[in-house]
Amino acid sequence: MKIKGLKITKKGILWCVALTLVFSLALAGTVSALTTGAWFYDTETSNGNSFTAGSLDLKIDGEDTNVVKFEIDNMVPDSGLTKTYVLKNDGTIDGYLDISDIAITSYENGILDPEREAGDVTEDVGELQDRVYFGIFIDNNGDEEYHPSDGDVLICNGKGFEILSSANKIKWSNLNKLMPAGSELNIVVESFWFTASNPPPTPWTQPHLDNLAMGDSFTLDITFELGQTEPL
Template sequence: MKKILTSLLTILVVGSTAVGATQAYFSDTETSTGNTFTAGSLDLNIDGGDTNVIKFTVANMRPGSQNIGTWRLRNVGSVDGYLDLHNILVTSKENGCLEPETGDSSCGNPGDGEGELQDLVSLSKLFWDNDCNGWVGTGETTVYDGKVGSIASDYDLNVPLSAGQEKCLTAQFNWWSGAEDNKGMGDSFTLDLTAELAQTTAQ
């Protein structure tokens, strides 16, 4: 009986030692701390600034006049975006009627919204001016070509504008001579538009 117990004790001790030996492995640890996340930015700059830009202030227009101007649109943020044109609004004024404006039906109620100048002057063209030279060239995309008073209020163009990139939007206004020119005498109009830079084409 004593031999049996001694043998059993020996087996248990040896077994315990073997289990302890199998739990010893190489190990190593590395850390990853201080992970930071910073939001990028979309920031559209027009003609070098972030405030309202008045590109055209034209006086003494007449048949045969041509006025050209270019907006420089730059993405000064860190995220690529897409350009659209929104909130385009043309507001006309009759500014009273002169004697040569024979046949102008709005002369009986001259004032805001009654002018004809926006229907005589053509916006030909409003286009993406790739070389920013003010003239339409090969491969340059026209946004609008028609009378100022008929332009749409929104254009979802989705024109890519990468971070740091600049694109030029040029407008050419022409008053071609026509039979109704006298109706625009003394009239005026204002043109407002908003350039929007969005992260995706769905915005």
């Protein structure tokens, strides 16, 4: 076919059809992309999340170092001393308090004549710890006197090595006293050299046995522990 000034061939018509088809497909893809990307949307963030470990910090009388309460020299029968340990959970989480260890180390310090006359034959172990009676309790009102009616709780009692017995160890090692963060607790330790076989009121019919402890000494070590969970 011929039009004046324009030459149309079959090959030219095919090229026009091909270009039209390509343009149509490209336009359809663009419209589709614009259509599918036009939904409403909104975003919110959760930035700056932080994780910090809590703490347990047991203090005795406000200190983190070793605290010595008893320094008794020249102890004699019918004498003693009572001291209060102020324990505080200075951490940020609740904890359970117990006594993880109590240790007594005895010293004979040589055998004096009165000791020998009373029958003392032990060269390495003294007898003073067997004369001194201990009472350990939670003091609810701070009066340093044990009164169950005041909410005081007896932890253990007995003379010297008696507080280390299996029965007493079960008591003090499983105290499991809850101490909320920031709370304080008073634990009283009483010590007294009774001149009786069982304090009080039974009289001691053999007072000369006190001579067995003359010149002797012993040390008492108490380890308090604050744990996140109750001890097993």
